[in-house]
Amino acid sequence: ELKVEQNPLFLSMQEGKNYTIYCNYSTTSDRLYWYRQDPGKSLESLFVLLSNGAVKQEGRLMASLDTKARLSTLHITAAVHDLSATYFCAVASGNAGNMLTFGGGTRLMVKP
Amino acid sequence: EAGVAQSPRYKIIEKRQSVAFWCNPISGHATLYWYQQILGQGPKLLIQFQNNGVVDDSQLPKDRFSAERLKGVDSTLKIQPAKLEDSAVYLCASSLRFMETQYFGPGTRLLVL
Numbered sequence: 001e002l003k004v005e006q007n008p009l010f011l012s013m014q015e016g017k018n019y020t021i022y023c024n025y026s027t028t029s030d031r032l033y034w035y036r037q038d039p040g041k042s043l044e045s046l047f048v049l050l051s052n053g054a055v056k057q058e059g060r061l062m063a064s065l066d067t068k069a070r071l072s073t074l075h076i077t078a079a080v081h082d083l084s085a086t087y088f089c090a091v092a093s094g095n096a097g098n099m100l101t102f103g104g105g106t107r108l109m110v111k112p
Numbered sequence: 113e114a115g116v117a118q119s120p121r122y123k124i125i126e127k128r129q130s131v132a133f134w135c136n137p138i139s140g141h142a143t144l145y146w147y148q149q150i151l152g153q154g155p156k157l158l159i160q161f162q163n164n165g166v167v168d169d170s171q172l173p174k175d176r177f178s179a180e181r182l183k184g185v186d187s188t189l190k191i192q193p194a195k196l197e198d199s200a201v202y203l204c205a206s207s208l209r210f211m212e213t214q215y216f217g218p219g220t221r222l223l224v225l
Contacts, residue, residue, distance in 0.1 A: 035216075105152075
């Protein structure tokens with residue numbers, strides 16, 4: 001059974017600081033997604049990482065994937081209050097490679 | 113492009129009652145998913161459809177949950193009878209094809225009393 005663990009579960013940081021969220025998974029996969037969820041809202045797709053060494057960047061967020069280490073990171077550069085949300089990683093698996101197993105989420109709070 | 117639509121947005125029922133949720137995916141999306149998200153946790157896949165066929169329902173509690181997508185477009189998820197532990201947000205998602213990004217609807221928040 002695929003297990004996906006994120007850490008930290010909760011992150012409080014000041015604006016302007018950098019930080020990294022980690023996503024570890026237990027079995028082989030070649031696709032990993034990052035989603036953002038605002039309170040009371042649905043999930044918004046941020047990144048899809050398709051191969052070992054893949055790196056994607058959008059604004060202050062950068063995601064990377066190391067399939068050998070079964071690790072993905074979401075790096076936040078110079079955080080701003082608008083980035084406050086819960087971030088989930090999700091790993092694809094299954095015979096058709098389309099079942100997503102989500103991590104428990106990292107709740108990020110950026111203080112002005 | 114319209115997103116994934118779900119209704120109702122909120123539902124409060126008593127245990128042992130029945131409830132149904134509706135989902136309309138993004139136009140042209142062949143694959144449809146239902147997830148259960150318990151407060152403070154990540155979404156958990158319940159069932160996956162490809163057109164009107166079930167691809168995976170291994171995590172669906174089949175003694176009380178059922179889902180259908182009869183014409184390969186809209187889908188309904190039913191719980192009968194509901195238990196207290198079914199209180200959660202039920203999310204519907206769709207993707208154009210297998211192995212493509214899933215787009216999520218706003219969810220239905222269910223409270224079972």
